[in-house]
Amino acid sequence: MxxxxxxxxxxxSAKVYKNRKKHILELENEVQEIDANRRTMPGMLTHRGCCxxxxxxxxxxxxxxxxxxxxxxxxxxxxxxxxxxNKAAVQEGDGNFIQYCFSTNLGESDIVFGGxxxxxxxxxxxxxxxxxxxIFICSTCPVGLIGDDIPAVAEETKQLxxxxxxxxxxxxxxGVSQSAGHHIANNKLIKSVIGTKDYTPKKHSVNILxxxxxxxxxxxxxxxxxxxxxxxxxxxxxxxxxDDIRKAxxxxxxxxxxxxxxxxxxxxxxxxxxxxxxxxxFIGVDCTVKTLRDMAxxxxxxxxxxxxxxxxxxxxxxxxxxxxxxxxxxxxxxxxLYVGGSRAHHYQMLLKDFGVETVLAAFEFAHRDDYEGRxxxxxxxxxxxxxxxxxxxxxxxxxxxxEVKTQEELDELKKEIVNLEFYPGMMPDMNPGSIxxxxxNEYEQEEFIKALKPDIFFTGIKDKYTIQKGGxxxxxxHSYDYSGPYAGFKGAVxxxxxxxxxIYTPAWSFTVAPWKxxxxxxxxxxxxx
Amino acid sequence: xxxxxxxxxxxxxxxxxxxxxxxxxxxxxxAALGVxxxxxxxxxxxxxxxxxxxxxxxxxKEPAIATTSAFSEGACVFGGGSNIKTAVKNIFDIYxxxxxxxxxxxxxxxxxxxxxxxIGDMTIPEGKYVLHANTPSYVGSHITGFSNMVxxxxxxxxxxxxxxNGKMCVIPGFVNPGDMREMKRLLxxxxxxxxxxxxxxxxxxxxxxxxxxxxxxxxxKIQDIxxxxxxxxxxxxxxxxxxxxxxxxxxxxxIPYKTLRMPIGIGSTDDYIMELSKFSxxxxxxxxxxxxxxxxxxxxxxHPYYDKKKVALYGDPDTLISxxxxxxxxxxxxxxxxTGTPGAAFEKEVNALFEEFGVExxxxxxxxxxxxxxxxxxxxxxxxxxxxxxxxxxxxAEDIPLVRVGFPVIDRxxxxxMPVTGYRGAMRLLxxxxxxxxxxxxxxxxxxDFELVM
Numbered sequence: 001m002x003x004x005x006x007x008x009x010x011x012x013s014a015k016v017y018k019n020r021k022k023h024i025l026e027l028e029n030e031v032q033e034i035d036a037n038r039r040t041m042p043g044m045l046t047h048r049g050c051c052x053x054x055x056x057x058x059x060x061x062x063x064x065x066x067x068x069x070x071x072x073x074x075x076x077x078x079x080x081x082x083x084x085x086n087k088a089a090v091q092e093g094d095g096n097f098i099q100y101c102f103s104t105n106l107g108e109s110d111i112v113f114g115g116x117x118x119x120x121x122x123x124x125x126x127x128x129x130x131x132x133x134x135i136f137i138c139s140t141c142p143v144g145l146i147g148d149d150i151p152a153v154a155e156e157t158k159q160l161x162x163x164x165x166x167x168x169x170x171x172x173x174x175g176v177s178q179s180a181g182h183h184i185a186n187n188k189l190i191k192s193v194i195g196t197k198d199y200t201p202k203k204h205s206v207n208i209l210x211x212x213x214x215x216x217x218x219x220x221x222x223x224x225x226x227x228x229x230x231x232x233x234x235x236x237x238x239x240x241x242x243d244d245i246r247k248a249x250x251x252x253x254x255x256x257x258x259x260x261x262x263x264x265x266x267x268x269x270x271x272x273x274x275x276x277x278x279x280x281x282f283i284g285v286d287c288t289v290k291t292l293r294d295m296a297x298x299x300x301x302x303x304x305x306x307x308x309x310x311x312x313x314x315x316x317x318x319x320x321x322x323x324x325x326x327x328x329x330x331x332x333x334x335x336x337l338y339v340g341g342s343r344a345h346h347y348q349m350l351l352k353d354f355g356v357e358t359v360l361a362a363f364e365f366a367h368r369d370d371y372e373g374r375x376x377x378x379x380x381x382x383x384x385x386x387x388x389x390x391x392x393x394x395x396x397x398x399x400x401x402x403e404v405k406t407q408e409e410l411d412e413l414k415k416e417i418v419n420l421e422f423y424p425g426m427m428p429d430m431n432p433g434s435i436x437x438x439x440x441n442e443y444e445q446e447e448f449i450k451a452l453k454p455d456i457f458f459t460g461i462k463d464k465y466t467i468q469k470g471g472x473x474x475x476x477x478h479s480y481d482y483s484g485p486y487a488g489f490k491g492a493v494x495x496x497x498x499x500x501x502x503i504y505t506p507a508w509s510f511t512v513a514p515w516k517x518x519x520x521x522x523x524x525x526x527x528x529x
Numbered sequence: 530x531x532x533x534x535x536x537x538x539x540x541x542x543x544x545x546x547x548x549x550x551x552x553x554x555x556x557x558x559x560a561a562l563g564v565x566x567x568x569x570x571x572x573x574x575x576x577x578x579x580x581x582x583x584x585x586x587x588x589x590k591e592p593a594i595a596t597t598s599a600f601s602e603g604a605c606v607f608g609g610g611s612n613i614k615t616a617v618k619n620i621f622d623i624y625x626x627x628x629x630x631x632x633x634x635x636x637x638x639x640x641x642x643x644x645x646x647x648i649g650d651m652t653i654p655e656g657k658y659v660l661h662a663n664t665p666s667y668v669g670s671h672i673t674g675f676s677n678m679v680x681x682x683x684x685x686x687x688x689x690x691x692x693x694n695g696k697m698c699v700i701p702g703f704v705n706p707g708d709m710r711e712m713k714r715l716l717x718x719x720x721x722x723x724x725x726x727x728x729x730x731x732x733x734x735x736x737x738x739x740x741x742x743x744x745x746x747x748x749x750k751i752q753d754i755x756x757x758x759x760x761x762x763x764x765x766x767x768x769x770x771x772x773x774x775x776x777x778x779x780x781x782x783x784i785p786y787k788t789l790r791m792p793i794g795i796g797s798t799d800d801y802i803m804e805l806s807k808f809s810x811x812x813x814x815x816x817x818x819x820x821x822x823x824x825x826x827x828x829x830x831x832h833p834y835y836d837k838k839k840v841a842l843y844g845d846p847d848t849l850i851s852x853x854x855x856x857x858x859x860x861x862x863x864x865x866x867x868t869g870t871p872g873a874a875f876e877k878e879v880n881a882l883f884e885e886f887g888v889e890x891x892x893x894x895x896x897x898x899x900x901x902x903x904x905x906x907x908x909x910x911x912x913x914x915x916x917x918x919x920x921x922x923x924x925x926a927e928d929i930p931l932v933r934v935g936f937p938v939i940d941r942x943x944x945x946x947m948p949v950t951g952y953r954g955a956m957r958l959l960x961x962x963x964x965x966x967x968x969x970x971x972x973x974x975x976x977x978d979f980e981l982v983m
Contacts, residue, residue: 013622040575040599043616045624048599050576073635073666074545074869075552079580081919083587095533099922100900105545106667111639121543130533141574141636142667145605172574173600173636385601442594443623446741462582466592470741511739 002026004435008447016041023438031427033376036438037367039176039385045442047338047462048364052076054181055170056138058261059189062086062212062237063245065094067132069102071119071150072140076172077103085479086212087219088239095130102126106142116148123153127161134164134242144171164242166192177365177439179260179341180389186264187392189236189245194269195400197246204299205231207251209266209277210258210342213238215484220491221257221282224315228292228307236262249273252404253298255280255291259423260341260363260370268394270421274403276410279419282487283343284350285316285323294417298405315489323353326496331355333503336454338440338463339477341366345426347458347477350486354496359452361426362437371436373425442466455503471511473502530926534900536907546900547919549843550869552666553674555581556703556770557632558595560678563709563727565748566627568620569595572613572644572661573634587939589706589733594743596620596629600636609642614651621654624743627751631661632678638665658751660685670870671936672769672845675703679726679774682754689758689782697723697808698760698784700774702767702791702847703936704950706734706747711948712766712792712801718814719805724753724760726774734946758782762808766801767791767847769872791847792950793958794855795824801951820952827956828859831963834983838966841865843902843916844935846875846895852915852934853879855955857886864891864911871896899923913965930965934958 005026009017022035040046049057052070057080060068070077081101090096104122106115123135135157137150150167157165166188174180206225211218218238225232233251234244249269254277256266266277278294281287289312296308333356337344341363348358368376405413414420427436435448445463449472457467458477467474475481475498483498485491554571558581561569571578578597585593596619598604598612613631620629631644644661653659662681664674679700699716701709706729713730716723731747757778763786765775775786792801798821806813839862842852846868853863866879872895879893892905903923914920914931918940924931938944948954967983974980 011623013618016619016622039601040597041615041619042599042612043570043596043619043623045594045596046575046599047579048575049579050574053576053579069544073552074548074550074670075554075577075580075635075666077545078548078551079584081547083583090532097533099531100533101547103545103548104543105548106635108665108668111635111665111667118543125539125541125544128539129535141634142639145636145639172576173602173605176601177575384603388602442743461586462579463592465586465590466594466741469592469735469737469739471739511737 004448004451007451008444011443020444024444025436027427027430027432027434027436029432031372031425034368034371034436034438036363036371037176037179037365037386038383040439046439047441047460048177048439050172050178051170051174051181051184052138052140052172053080054178054261055168055185056080056181057084058178058212059182059185059237060136060138060168062088062098063240063242064088064096064098065091065132065241066134066136067097067102067126067130068136068138069104069122069126070138070140071104071115071143071148072106073142074103074105076140077101084212085214085482085484086238087216088213091241094241097132111142111146114146114148115143116153119148119150119153120156123157123165127163132163134166136166136168138168139171141172144169144173175389176385179365179367180386182261183264183389186262186268187390190265190268190272190392190394193242193245194265195246195249195273195397197243199233199247199250201231201233201250201252203229203231204301204304205233205251206253206255206295207233207248208235209254209256210262211235211238214478215480215486217282217485217487217491220485220488224288224292224311224488227311229304230295236265249275249400251275253278253295255295256423257282258342260366263423268392272394272397272401274396274401276405277421278417279423281346281349283346283491285319285353285489285492287346287349288488294419297417298413298420319489319493322493323496326493326500327354329500329504330496333357333455334359334453336360336448336452336457337477338362338364338445338457338459340364341370343477345370345429348426348429350492350495353492354499358430358434359454360435360437360448361430362440364439366438369423369425371425371427371438373428374423446470456499471508475499475502531903531922534903534907534926536904538901538904538908545898547922548869548898549867549902549916549919550670550845551584552635553664553669553671553677554632554634554666555584556671556674556676557630557662557664557678558582558593559585559703559729560675560682560727561630561632562593562732563729563748564628564630564682564754565750566744567748568624568626568629570616570620570629570631571595571597571634572609572631572642573598573636574600577634584937584939585733588937589945590942591733591735592741593733596624598637605636605640608640609637610647613644613647617651617653617659621657626744628658628660630678630681631659632664632674633661634664635666638663638667658686672703672847672870675770676773679771680777682726683757683774683777683781686751686754687757687778687781688755692759693761694756694759695722696756696760697721698757698763698775698778699723699725700763700765700771701725701728702770703845704791704848705945705948706730706732707946707948708950708954711951711954715802715817715951716805718817719802720809720811721805724757725749726754726757760784762786764789764804768874769846769870790854791851793848793851794858794955795821795952796858797851797854798950798952798955817952824952824955827959831959832860834963834966836860837862838913839864839911840913840915841867841902841906841911843867843899843920846870846872848935850875850878850882853882855958857882857888862888862891864909865902865905866891866893867897867899867902868895869898903927913962915962930969932958932961932965934961
């Protein structure tokens with residue numbers, strides 16, 4: 001093992017050492033196995049969140065025209081209110097619930113006598129005031145323990161008010177991270193929402209899966225795709241309307257941006273509706289171009305292919321001066337990335353566009369396939385913490401199943417399009433010698449900063465200020481530090497501008513006070529000059 | 530903005546919409562960060578801990594460290610005993626704090642984990658401490674959590690030698706480090722020997738040095754908390770956040786306490802200074818008199834711009850009570866005063882202020898939310914909003930200027946380093962309020978009515 005890794009792990013007790021050693025590795029020339037998606041060790045200062053955050057906060061929260069109701073004490077709903085920047089614009093005739101937080105705000109007597117009664121009353125009040133298209137109920141920790149029958153309440157709501165109501169049992173303690181929440185949300189969306197509204201697409205049509213419109217990312221992606229001539233049926237779930245998701249099954253191709261959070265739906269839609277999926281990456285200029293060309297290859301329509309090249313040429317022409325300028329400012333810098341389950345990979349490619357090298361990349365809650373590639377899925381051993389997350393068995397839905405390409409055609413295409421129904425993972429895109437870590441904690445992070453000396457550490461809010469106090473720039477790759485979009489062509493420029501601004505801000509030069517380096521005392525002290 | 534909020538108010542019994550409170554543990558985490566060398570620990574599933582650290586980091590723009598027991602589904606069945614045991618060992622091994630302050634969540638509280646028992650069974654390194662407070666999220670609010678953790682420190686650490694040490698214990702309430710700094714400055718000027726618990730100055734307003742310190746210079750020293758048992762008197766600032774701690778010191782060590790309103794505005798600061806003067810038996814120095822006089826001077830100078838303006842206030846009860854009083858001292862109308870924190874005492878105290886200052890048609894509500902506040906404003910508008918960041922939706926929807934004060938303020942910088950307490954804090958608050966109102970006048974008046982001098 002390398003010296004850097006040795007030094008970091010040495011401080012650990014035998015038990016911790018044994019565990020953490022499997023989650024951190026220095027890349028060699030071939031893909032190595034990493035341990036991931038395991039229980040968080042208590043007391044390690046993890047950055048992970050919970051199942052509720054993955055379900056409500058990430059996947060369901062962005063759906064703009066429904067009520068997402070948190071069933072629990074006030075905190076969970078409060079903290080997930082407006083804090084993830086999944087932008088949404090009001091659609092004509094609809095409301096935008098994104099600005100609201102709904103909670104049953106359980107009190108002590110609800111914990112003792114059960115919260116079902118309060119939940120039912122809350123739903124009645126919601127229907128009275130808002131008459132929403134749908135209500136999604138998200139459970140929090142105590143709900144599972146006190147045994148509230150949420151699915152029964154959801155069923156009753158449908159009967160009583162004719163309002164679609166779905167129960168999500170996403171108690172915080174389920175699974176080991178946000179990841180379990182993604183899976184739970186995916187299962188219910190595929191079961192009860194997708195495929196429930198008919199529609200006939202007008203042209204080459206796609207869904208964008210696992211794209212939450214942080215800082216307007218999906219709007220930039222949609223802008224590009226619409227220029228080329230694609231029809232976008234739904235985005236899951238950035239700026240989404242529930243009706244768009246209901247008709248998602250009518251699209252010809254699923255584009256998967258965040259593999260971790262949405263691959264379940266991509267896989268299940270393939271079985272149920274025959275929809276092929278493509279792992280795309282709209283982060284970074286080169287990646288966006290490659291993605292657009294992959295899409296053109298899939299549709300194999302000369303008109304689309306020509307338009308794709310025309311749009312690429314024009315978009316690049318528009319941004320090339322800016323990209324060159326920021327590349328000049330950033331080339332040779334070193335970056336570390338620690339983000340949830342997807343961006344630590346995607347942003348490496350964008351950084352490459354600017355000549356920035358990645359020395360460390362880590363995920364909070366990704367699985368082995370996100371690190372190593374989907375080919376390892378059959379070898380993943382699930383432990384007890386994950387076994388109770390339901391794995392849905394779905395079947396082909398006759399009448400709604402349509403193969404845009406036959407399986408033979410797809411197999412042929414896969415030779416040309418690596419990412420067609422496949423995700424190769426993060427590691428193959430990284431240089432030998434760089435560090436890959438899973439569920440990185442505060443101690444390890446500090447040690448790696450000392451050893452690897454990155455110029456910038458991309459991460460989240462909890463460690464941003466820790467890193468910056470240590471004199472290293474930290475930009476958030478969850479919230480984009482309230483900037484964005486970072487996706488697509490225009491996003492790449494925004495990103496380059498933000499990173500350059502951060503590295504060159506004059507404030508860094510004032511970190512050391514002048515009297516620390518230069519004596520202001522003249523004359524003598526104790527006889528010495 | 531907030532287009533779905535109807536003007537018509539329907540009674541709600543069950544649904545909370547846009548809360549004006551959050552849950553206990555974040556208050557406990559904040560209190561624990563105000564103890565030097567302390568690692569706050571959240572005994573529950575890890576999502577809570579992440580959320581709580583996040584809101585503190587967003588408010589203070591500072592690191593907010595804390596560890597978690599990271600419950601899995603198994604721990605929910607078998608209890609979290611082994612989780613916290615592992616956690617404590619790992620925390621001391623890796624992060625080496627002086628003390629670990631454990632708080633709970635709705636998960637461990639519903640399960641009924643016996644923390645006292647767990648901690649009793651642990652091997653704790655020599656000279657180190659582990660203590661706890663129960664902070665069930667389904668009771669009260671973050672203010673309750675703060676109060677419970679302060680009480681937890683006293684119960685877990687304070688002892689008496691039987692000899693009084695002449696010190697005053699000051700529990701400052703759930704306020705910013707900027708306010709604690711101001712309260713301490715006044716304590717020093719008044720010659721009071723004191724221990725402030727908790728004290729987040731130097732922790733959540735720490736300087737940039739190029740070297741990250743997990744345990745910054747600030748925070749109440751453990752030894753000082755131990756010695757609280759020998760204190761002469763306790764000053765509890767704010768009944769919701771601070772009285773429980775003070776009353777614990779009284780019960781355990783017979784230390785008398787006095788509960789004061791948070792020293793926001795002129796009258797409440799006067800009370801604070803008078804109380805300090807009584808304790809130290811010192812005259813009020815000219816420096817403080819001068820500050821007070823400057824405040825009154827500004828109030829007189831600027832009154833045409835704020836007189837009889839209607840204000841909607843929302844946030845935490847102790848802060849709101851004093852803000853309401855200040856607003857009344859200025860001759861403004863506190864039209865709506867809304868807190869999410871439950872407690873009938875709040876309505877009683879604010880109603881008493883309405884009566885004292887002779888204002889009518891003002892509404893106060895505890896255990897309420899910003900959705901109701903918005904509806905009230907739709908029915909009868911106000912000139913100014915005062916509270917935390919979440920009110921900015923209403924401010925935009927109704928085009929009302931907003932003065933950010935309280936917790937959390939997650940969309941502005943510098944605020945947590947600056948006081949709203951003391952005479953100087955009142956001056957700052959007044960500057961913010963006048964700025965908001967006068968900017969609005971500049972924006973709204975007809976061009977021919979635009980004034981150069983105001």
